[in-house]
Amino acid sequence: MNPTSLTELAEEELQRQSQLKLRVFLCYSTPCLAAGADRVKTALDELINEEQLDTDLEVVATGCMGPCSRGPLLRIRTINGAEQTFEKVTPATAKEILLHSIENKTVETAALPEDLPFFARQTRIVLSNNGEIDPEKLEHCIARGAYSALAHVLHEMSPEEVCTQLKQSGLRGRGGGGYPAGVKWNLVRKSPADRKYIVANGDEGDPGAYMDRTIMESDPHRVLEGMAIAGFAVGAEQGYIYVRGEYPLAAARLVKAIKAAERRGLLGSRVLGSNFNFRIDLRIGAGAFVCGEETALMTSIMGRRGQPVPRPPYPAQSGLWGSPTLINNVETFANVAPIMEKGAEWFAEFGTDKSKGTKVFALCGEVVNSGLIEVPMGISLRDIIFEIGGGLPDGGTFKAAQTGGPSGGCIPADYLDTPVDYESLKELGSIMGSGGLIVMNDTSCMPDVAKFFMEFCMDESCGKCVPCRVGTVEMFELLKRITDGSAMLTDLENLEELCELVQETSLCGLGMTAPNPVLNTLKYYRDEYLAHINDNHCPAGVCHLDQIPLMRLPEHAAELAIFKEEH
Amino acid sequence: MSAETASSFNKDDGQNLKFQLIDKTLKKIQFQQDALIEVLHTAQETFGHLNEEVLDYVSLQLKLPPSWVYGVATFYNFFTLDPQGEHICVVCMGTACYVKGAGDIVAKLQKELAVKAGTTTEDGKLTLMTARCLGNCSLAPMLTLDGEVLSRETPESTFAAINAKTNLIKAKQEESA
Numbered sequence: 001m002n003p004t005s006l007t008e009l010a011e012e013e014l015q016r017q018s019q020l021k022l023r024v025f026l027c028y029s030t031p032c033l034a035a036g037a038d039r040v041k042t043a044l045d046e047l048i049n050e051e052q053l054d055t056d057l058e059v060v061a062t063g064c065m066g067p068c069s070r071g072p073l074l075r076i077r078t079i080n081g082a083e084q085t086f087e088k089v090t091p092a093t094a095k096e097i098l099l100h101s102i103e104n105k106t107v108e109t110a111a112l113p114e115d116l117p118f119f120a121r122q123t124r125i126v127l128s129n130n131g132e133i134d135p136e137k138l139e140h141c142i143a144r145g146a147y148s149a150l151a152h153v154l155h156e157m158s159p160e161e162v163c164t165q166l167k168q169s170g171l172r173g174r175g176g177g178g179y180p181a182g183v184k185w186n187l188v189r190k191s192p193a194d195r196k197y198i199v200a201n202g203d204e205g206d207p208g209a210y211m212d213r214t215i216m217e218s219d220p221h222r223v224l225e226g227m228a229i230a231g232f233a234v235g236a237e238q239g240y241i242y243v244r245g246e247y248p249l250a251a252a253r254l255v256k257a258i259k260a261a262e263r264r265g266l267l268g269s270r271v272l273g274s275n276f277n278f279r280i281d282l283r284i285g286a287g288a289f290v291c292g293e294e295t296a297l298m299t300s301i302m303g304r305r306g307q308p309v310p311r312p313p314y315p316a317q318s319g320l321w322g323s324p325t326l327i328n329n330v331e332t333f334a335n336v337a338p339i340m341e342k343g344a345e346w347f348a349e350f351g352t353d354k355s356k357g358t359k360v361f362a363l364c365g366e367v368v369n370s371g372l373i374e375v376p377m378g379i380s381l382r383d384i385i386f387e388i389g390g391g392l393p394d395g396g397t398f399k400a401a402q403t404g405g406p407s408g409g410c411i412p413a414d415y416l417d418t419p420v421d422y423e424s425l426k427e428l429g430s431i432m433g434s435g436g437l438i439v440m441n442d443t444s445c446m447p448d449v450a451k452f453f454m455e456f457c458m459d460e461s462c463g464k465c466v467p468c469r470v471g472t473v474e475m476f477e478l479l480k481r482i483t484d485g486s487a488m489l490t491d492l493e494n495l496e497e498l499c500e501l502v503q504e505t506s507l508c509g510l511g512m513t514a515p516n517p518v519l520n521t522l523k524y525y526r527d528e529y530l531a532h533i534n535d536n537h538c539p540a541g542v543c544h545l546d547q548i549p550l551m552r553l554p555e556h557a558a559e560l561a562i563f564k565e566e567h
Numbered sequence: 568m569s570a571e572t573a574s575s576f577n578k579d580d581g582q583n584l585k586f587q588l589i590d591k592t593l594k595k596i597q598f599q600q601d602a603l604i605e606v607l608h609t610a611q612e613t614f615g616h617l618n619e620e621v622l623d624y625v626s627l628q629l630k631l632p633p634s635w636v637y638g639v640a641t642f643y644n645f646f647t648l649d650p651q652g653e654h655i656c657v658v659c660m661g662t663a664c665y666v667k668g669a670g671d672i673v674a675k676l677q678k679e680l681a682v683k684a685g686t687t688t689e690d691g692k693l694t695l696m697t698a699r700c701l702g703n704c705s706l707a708p709m710l711t712l713d714g715e716v717l718s719r720e721t722p723e724s725t726f727a728a729i730n731a732k733t734n735l736i737k738a739k740q741e742e743s744a
Contacts, residue, residue, distance in 0.1 A: 207661030287644030
């Protein structure tokens with residue numbers, strides 16, 4: 001395939017779509033499937049067969065539309081462009097909606113208002129194709145402009161220009177660190193080597209985050225295109241996508257997408273009629289959180305235990321099999337094609353001074369509209385939670401918003417007006433992370449939440465370096481004592497000291513950030529810790545404080561006397 | 568373990584067939600040592616778990632030290648060295664599920680079924696597992712039962728669902744007998 005035939009194919013597909021009386025979009029992503037989207041599809045297919053409507057309309061099984069808590073979602077678009085979205089569709093209501101719509105009657109049941117803030121307040125760059133295309137149909141993607149940026153880059157730009165454009169756009173790594181993507185690309189481009197590699201990090205291990213899964217499931221070609229552009233820019237001919245083992249659907253769709261793109265000459269040798277060759281292989285993880293760390297991920301791709309190695313050398317100098325390797329998050333790659341197509345200035349208009357563009361968040365927990373959202377950087381937390389998210393259900397009181405997973409922290413109500421960008425969140429002691437945003441109400445106990453994350457880090461510590469391996473266990477034990485009533489004030493001091501030690505001496509990001517949830521909750525919710533220790537009382541009513549400090553046990557009366565003397 | 572496998576299928580033919588599947592993957596990856604994890608994925612899928620025999624076979628074929636293969640197999644959560652139960656229940660313990668009460672579900676199942684998370688019931692009917700995050704946070708608390716997603720569960724509804732599943736199998740066995 002060459003650029004001309006790519007455009008022709010896109011026009012052909014658009015022509016076909018414009019002739020259909022009705023297009024029915026049914027969300028076919030994991031949450032909606034669990035809510036019964038497959039039954040809705042069967043019912044619709046039967047109806048279409050019975051009434052022989054297949055020449056007039058098509059049912060498109062799309063990727064995630066966003067408001068997952070309202071699934072299964074269904075959207076109809078008529079020939080004159082009118083659109084309507086329906087929530088919580090059942091096979092019966094779906095049939096009714098279809099039959100009414102084809103006769104141009106309006107349907108009221110289960111309809112979502114058009115101006116719902118959930119949709120109106122979002123800016124969709126990465127997710128622009130979600131809910132518009134069938135991710136398994138290459139034609140749909142091409143009709144929405146997939147691979148046109150790659151064609152433009154291959155035929156009209158030099159690798160240096162690509163890196164410069166990316167740098168000017170201000171795109172920063174979306175995996176959490178926020179390193180400028182253009183700078184990283186340029187480093188790899190300049191590294192002298194015969195072989196270079198591109199790696200897309202789809203090992204999304206943060207609990208409560210599923211942005212990357214959705215991107216890979218709903219628009220896999222966008223990720224592939226971004227990787228191919230990266231390959232051209234840095235001079236790599238081989239790319240790997242590392243997908244979490246927990247995401248079988250994402251893996252299956254990527255395999256299909258890679259095959260389809262190779263068959264059409266959009267990947268493989270002589271991509272789009274140029275001299276550029278690029279292959280992408282899929283690597284499936286086997287369940288290890290630490291593999292989200294870039295050096296650990298690379299050892300895992302090489303078939304070893306996924307343990308991190310000290311940096312430097314950075315992957316940009318020596319990564320996979322000792323060759324320079326460009327490793328970016330899936331969401332970062334998904335931003336590349338729009339930037340190349342519409343220009344750096346266009347992208348830089350979104351967001352704040354230092355954080356450009358948009359960020360996808362997985363909004364969940366105690367919030368009315370949970371789901372996947374994409375918002376410009378710099379939007380306030382209040383807008384996200386109370387406007388887009390619709391506030392807390394059942395009149396709950398907002399207590400904290402957790403961002404950044406086990407490496408992040410909880411943001412209390414006082415800071416709800418903070419703009420969401422890399423720097424502001426860091427100042428609050430949390431991090432942007434990969435984009436999980438979990439809302440908690442006043443039934444969540446902060447020491448318990450800290451314990452939950454510490455248990456996570458303890459289990460997931462790879463065991464290579466001592467501070468992380470031993471420190472997380474000790475911190476967990478201390479937190480356990482705080483939440484079961486057997487802690488004393490000295491335990492709190494020890495905990496704080498240990499947090500700093502682990503933070504400063506661990507080998508990789510997992511250990512360095514493991515104390516964050518503790519330090520952060522201690523900063524904002526110290527009263528709660530003190531209530532547990534001094535008053536034997538859990539303000540949220542979560543912890544069973546049924547233990548007493550060892551020192552107060554009768555058999556320790558003698559030691560207690562000595563202890564009292566010393567203090 | 569050996570008694571169980573021997574009764575459920577003709578050991579030699581069945582085992583041979585399964586090893587052939589591993590061979591197929593080995594050929595596909597051209598015996599590259601770097602693709603060890605892919606081979607172990609195949610082995611885990613076909614055998615249900617990785618026993619000593621399988622690990623030895625893989626290490627011989629890939630010319631890797633057994634300690635290396637064992638090290639990789641024990642590092643990743645997906646690979647298990649013990650046989651799994653007939654049914655597998657995975658409770659998501661991600662943050663969203665946790666704040667919505669997934670801990671209570673696990674506690675209830677552990678108590679009622681007398682099984683610890685990560686292990687199998689004595690009768691081999693059910694393996695109870697917990698997952699770090701299954702990425703379906705809007706359905707919290709959620710779990711999967713034999714791969715089927717159950718959303719917005721309570722301890723009671725989960726227990727009922729598991730009971731229904733295990734009883735269903737019992738009823739079917741009686742019918743066929």
